[in-house]
Amino acid sequence: MSAGSPNKPTTNNYKFIDSIRFISMMCIVMEHSSPLLGLRFPNFKDQMVQTLALQFEKSGTIIFFILAGFLIGDKFMVYSTKTYLSRRLKTTFKPWLFWLLIFLSLLCTDQFVRFFKFGNRDMIDHPVLFLLEKLDFIVTQTSFWFIINFMFCITFLLLFRKYLYTITYGIILALLSLFYSVNLYFEWIPTTHTIALFGFIFYLWLGVMLHKYFQSFCSWAEKQSFGISAVAVLITFALACMESLNLIKLGSMDAFNTLRLTNIIFSLACFVFLFKFCNFDWIEDLNPRATTFGIHLIHHILIIVVIPLIYKPLHIGFTDKPVLYLAAFQFITFIIIYPTSYLTAYLIGKTKNWKWTVGQ
Numbered sequence: 001m002s003a004g005s006p007n008k009p010t011t012n013n014y015k016f017i018d019s020i021r022f023i024s025m026m027c028i029v030m031e032h033s034s035p036l037l038g039l040r041f042p043n044f045k046d047q048m049v050q051t052l053a054l055q056f057e058k059s060g061t062i063i064f065f066i067l068a069g070f071l072i073g074d075k076f077m078v079y080s081t082k083t084y085l086s087r088r089l090k091t092t093f094k095p096w097l098f099w100l101l102i103f104l105s106l107l108c109t110d111q112f113v114r115f116f117k118f119g120n121r122d123m124i125d126h127p128v129l130f131l132l133e134k135l136d137f138i139v140t141q142t143s144f145w146f147i148i149n150f151m152f153c154i155t156f157l158l159l160f161r162k163y164l165y166t167i168t169y170g171i172i173l174a175l176l177s178l179f180y181s182v183n184l185y186f187e188w189i190p191t192t193h194t195i196a197l198f199g200f201i202f203y204l205w206l207g208v209m210l211h212k213y214f215q216s217f218c219s220w221a222e223k224q225s226f227g228i229s230a231v232a233v234l235i236t237f238a239l240a241c242m243e244s245l246n247l248i249k250l251g252s253m254d255a256f257n258t259l260r261l262t263n264i265i266f267s268l269a270c271f272v273f274l275f276k277f278c279n280f281d282w283i284e285d286l287n288p289r290a291t292t293f294g295i296h297l298i299h300h301i302l303i304i305v306v307i308p309l310i311y312k313p314l315h316i317g318f319t320d321k322p323v324l325y326l327a328a329f330q331f332i333t334f335i336i337i338y339p340t341s342y343l344t345a346y347l348i349g350k351t352k353n354w355k356w357t358v359g360q
Helices: 016-032 044-055 060-075 081-118 127-141 144-159 167-186 201-212 214-222 226-249 261-277 281-285 288-311 323-349
Strands: none
Touching: 016 060, 016 261, 016 281, 016 288, 016 323, 044 226, 044 323, 060 144, 060 201, 060 261, 081 127, 081 144, 081 288, 127 144, 144 201, 144 288, 167 201, 167 261, 201 214, 214 261, 226 261, 288 323
16 A cells, blocks of 8 residues: 555445554654653743654553554454453463563562672662562562553443443443543542553544444545644644643653543544555554554563663763653664563564563
8 A cells, every 4th residue: 555545444444543653663662762751941042942852742641542453343353342352361461471571570680680790789689579579660660561551541441331322331431531631630539651541542433443444434535635644633633733832831750641622633634644654564564563563562571671781881871861852862762672571572573482472
């Protein structure tokens, strides 16, 4: 399929998913590669640079949930709820657990090295506390949380399967998501991503509905011009940046939250644009369906464990560095991490006994 028009499927291949999933995963990895995450700058110009660097890739997570919902809608033609969830546990949770243990082992190995080289006794003196702290870090502070949230959202969605195709159910899920958007300003509950368990279910539902009315969506998308779609992306991008800057001004600790209302609209605009204009043949050749989950599981391990081993001997650090320096290293780190994650997932997928660890 060439760039410029979505593929209207005559089979259940849905090639457009390859392109969108590939690009969305690039966005997710780029965001996690940024040393700008979690930093606060007093200068407005620095805040602007940080916002621009982090916002343009913020559509990835919501788009991923939409795609997952679309595929759920497709699988409903084949599997019962019980069978589908059972398969999900086998193909999703089992690899997740495997790489979590790999991650934990590498962090422990790093601590052993620190003990022998520098005498750091954190793990030696308090081994249980150390393991619990590292486990909490992996599960709640890295991309591994996405899988927990994803499985919760799927389970919740399917618990009410008989209402799945009703607009009322969709409105309820939309209101749950919008609650987190409003909560960023009032902070009735913590704004951290681990609290937003119900925030992403709506986008799974949206994907399911997209599958049901796919031909109608294709007909609508065909009528959208490049100019209008591109302007929609640019305007919603600008609005999302403005909201983040406003949240920073208000003192929010989560100014780049994915569930900001403007970022939701930006993500939807990006989805339409990618669907219509970014279906590239070369992406399909990279077989993203076989590698994307592996990339998701592997990339944060590389960021946390491997990148310091590269940067430290080169005396590359991020403490008290200018914002442009940090923004540059967002892209440098991404250029290292994404191809490495892809190649690792690709090679593992070629093995007979270990391909299950990347979801195959």
